[in-house]
Amino acid sequence: MDNGTLVGVAFGPGVYGTDQAFSFGGAAGQVVFNSDGGNTGTGAFTFAFAIKTTAATQEQAIWEKRAQCDSDGTSFWGFRMQPNGRVNFEAQNTVGQDYTDLGSTAAVNDGAWHWVAVTRQTTTASLYVDGQLQATSTTATTADISKRTPMRAGVSTCDGVDGTTALVGQLDELMIFRIALTQSQIQTLGS
Numbered sequence: 001m002d003n004g005t006l007v008g009v010a011f012g013p014g015v016y017g018t019d020q021a022f023s024f025g026g027a028a029g030q031v032v033f034n035s036d037g038g039n040t041g042t043g044a045f046t047f048a049f050a051i052k053t054t055a056a057t058q059e060q061a062i063w064e065k066r067a068q069c070d071s072d073g074t075s076f077w078g079f080r081m082q083p084n085g086r087v088n089f090e091a092q093n094t095v096g097q098d099y100t101d102l103g104s105t106a107a108v109n110d111g112a113w114h115w116v117a118v119t120r121q122t123t124t125a126s127l128y129v130d131g132q133l134q135a136t137s138t139t140a141t142t143a144d145i146s147k148r149t150p151m152r153a154g155v156s157t158c159d160g161v162d163g164t165t166a167l168v169g170q171l172d173e174l175m176i177f178r179i180a181l182t183q184s185q186i187q188t189l190g191s
Contacts, residue, residue: 004032004033006030007028007030007031007032008027008029009022009023009029009031009154010023010029012170014050014170015052015172015190019172021050021172022154022171023169024154024168025168026165029154029155029166029167030152030154030166031152031153032150032151032152033150034150034151035148035150038151039065039145039146039147040077040145040146040176040178041146042142043178044120044179045120045176045180046177046179046180046181047063047089047176048115048116048118048173048174048175048177048189049079049116049117049172049173049175050114051081051087051113051114051170052112052169052170052172053085053108053109053111053169053170054109054110054111055109055168056081056084056085056107056109058083058165059081059082059163059164059165060080060081060165060166060167060168061078061080061155061156061158061164061166062078062080062116062153062154062167063079063152063153063154063171063174064077064078064080064152064156065077065078065145065149065150066078066147066149066156067149069157069158070161074094075091075093075094075143076090076145077091077145078091078156079116080158081108081109082103085107085109086103087104087116087127087134088102088103089101089103091120091125091143091145092143092145093143093145094145094146094147097143098123098143099139100120100137101137102125102127103127103134103135104127104134105134106129106130113172113190114130115186115189116128117181117186119181120180121180123138123139123141123142124137124138128183128186153167153171154166154171
């Protein structure tokens with residue numbers, strides 16, 4: 001992943017113990033990546049990351065590529081943590097169609113590191129937590145999710161708009177693959 005700009009972000013021990021993770025304390029701490037990252041177009045992809053948090057009283061931003069809240073009728077993708085600690089992934093194409101909304105059944109707000117991944121192959125997207133399939137969705141066509149807007153971690157364009165708040169927790173190993181990893185490949189990410 002390309003280098004980002006850090007704003008109000010500290011570092012803490014990472015998922016492997018020998019690396020460093022981004023540590024977000026809310027209050028708009030964020031990592032901003034350039035606008036080239038995260039443009040997957042209509043190709044296959046996997047977005048993956050490790051998260052550690054105990055916070056969950058409001059919906060919290062995790063990682064996204066979105067110009068504005070309510071999508072402005074253009075493409076976007078993004079991860080948020082729900083008030084119950086479950087992870088949600090949303091995406092839609094360049095003309096505001098082929099909307100995908102996946103939610104996990106597993107919570108990630110227990111203070112341990114958890115691996116989250118979303119894959120897409122043609123019209124089918126799947127969400128995994130700790131290598132276990134959580135949800136699958138199929139759209140009518142393959143959504144083109146490319147946008148010339150910065151990719152961000154720790155905040156959302158929806159912060160303060162729809163009840164979303166900045167992340168309180170840690171993120172590590174943010175990865176983008178230009179293929180849809182298999183479940184067994186996803187399970188090896190955390191090992």
